[in-house]
Amino acid sequence: MRIANNMMTGNLASHLSRVSARMARLQSEVSSGISLQKPSDDPDGALRAAMLRSGLARTAMFEKTVKYAESWLKSEDTALDTLQRLVREARSIGVAAANPLSAEARETYARQLDQLIDGVKQAANSTDGVHYLFAGFQTLTSPFTGVPGAIGYAGDDGAKSVEMSEGMSLTVNHAGDVVFNMGGAADATLPDLFTTLAAMSGQVRTGDSDGLQQSLADLDQHATRLVSVRAETGTRLQQVELASSHLTQTGLVLQDLLGSVESADITEAIVHLKEQENVYQAASYVASSLMNGGLLYWLK
Numbered sequence: 001m002r003i004a005n006n007m008m009t010g011n012l013a014s015h016l017s018r019v020s021a022r023m024a025r026l027q028s029e030v031s032s033g034i035s036l037q038k039p040s041d042d043p044d045g046a047l048r049a050a051m052l053r054s055g056l057a058r059t060a061m062f063e064k065t066v067k068y069a070e071s072w073l074k075s076e077d078t079a080l081d082t083l084q085r086l087v088r089e090a091r092s093i094g095v096a097a098a099n100p101l102s103a104e105a106r107e108t109y110a111r112q113l114d115q116l117i118d119g120v121k122q123a124a125n126s127t128d129g130v131h132y133l134f135a136g137f138q139t140l141t142s143p144f145t146g147v148p149g150a151i152g153y154a155g156d157d158g159a160k161s162v163e164m165s166e167g168m169s170l171t172v173n174h175a176g177d178v179v180f181n182m183g184g185a186a187d188a189t190l191p192d193l194f195t196t197l198a199a200m201s202g203q204v205r206t207g208d209s210d211g212l213q214q215s216l217a218d219l220d221q222h223a224t225r226l227v228s229v230r231a232e233t234g235t236r237l238q239q240v241e242l243a244s245s246h247l248t249q250t251g252l253v254l255q256d257l258l259g260s261v262e263s264a265d266i267t268e269a270i271v272h273l274k275e276q277e278n279v280y281q282a283a284s285y286v287a288s289s290l291m292n293g294g295l296l297y298w299l300k
Contacts, residue, residue: 052258058166059251065162066244069172072160073237076133076174079126080230086123087223090116090197094216097204106204113201117148117194124176134176136160143176144194148201151194153182164243170236174229186225193222 090113097109124134124144131139137158146152153176160173177185180193191199196218203212 049258052254055254056251056258059247059254062163062165063244063247063251066164066240066247069162069164069170070237070240070244072128072133072172073233073240075126075128076172077230077233077237079123079133080226080233082123082126083120084223084226084230086116086119087193087219087226090200091216091219091223094200094204094212094219098209098212098216101207103207106207110201110205113197113204114148117151117197117201120193120197121151124180134174134179136173136175136177144180148194149198153177153180157185164240165247168243170239170243172236172240174233179226179229181222181225187221190218190221193219196222 093109093112093116097106101109121144125142126133132141132143132155135141135143135155137160138155139160141154143153143155144151145154155176157175157177158173159171159175161169161171163169175185177183179186181187181190182192184190184192190196196215200212200215200219202208203215
């Protein structure tokens with residue numbers, strides 16, 4: 001039976017093209033380590049890979065917000081630690097000044113209290129490097145302004161929340177009106193912390209022992225509230241750290257799953273590549289023989 005020369009040539013050319021394409025794909029697998037070069041290689045695998053990549057993207061987004069929350073809460077904890085220390089110092093001065101003293105000694109204690117008021121104001125205006133911690137939603141505006149005896153609050157009662165995972169949010173801030181009892185936000189019967197400290201300073205100067213005892217009692221209530229606020233900050237920080245650990249583990253699992261879908265078996269790919277190279281060489285030899293007439297002669 002006689003086979004047309006151009007038919008034989010066309011079949012060989014088509015075969016060489018297919019083998020060449022398989023070789024190119026296998027070479028790409030070996031060099032990149034990825035078996036899914038395009039969706040048509042494995043439609044089901046490509047769909048799973050797309051879903052896993054989407055999960056990794058969401059996990060990365062949550063990791064970013066959790067990192068922000070952790071940084072914020074650590075900054076707030078530092079500020080609250082400073083406030084607690086200043087309040088303790090103020091109480092020590094108040095207790096010391098409650099004893100009968102000379103006018104000069106009372107003035108010295110009063111000035112120390114004035115300095116502590118400035119320190120409390122500075123701590124109340126703490127930032128995370130950019131945003132004011134105790135300003136509610138007004139994080140770009142200094143929340144506490146004024147001089148001792150007339151310090152006001154320019155923030156609001158906004159609660160900042162971050163999403164740590166699907167459907168799970170956490171409030172990360174404490175608005176300054178509650179922390180410092182501005183306008184009686186935490187206790188309507190108690191003056192704010194700045195007013196309490198300013199009253200103590202005035203009472204120490206004038207030797208008002210009874211008034212000073214009341215202010216010390218008020219200061220103890222502020223100290224108790226700061227302990228409570230800081231404890232809540234610590235609890236939130238623990239939640240954030242747990243969420244961060246969970247997200248890290250989730251990311252590793254998703255990355256492993258993606259690797260199992262996309263990664264090539266290098267050893268197997270090399271074996272298949274060698275096979276295709278042998279097939280290509282054999283087909284090339286046949287094509288060469290055909291073009292030179294040798295093979296065509298035997299097929300006539």
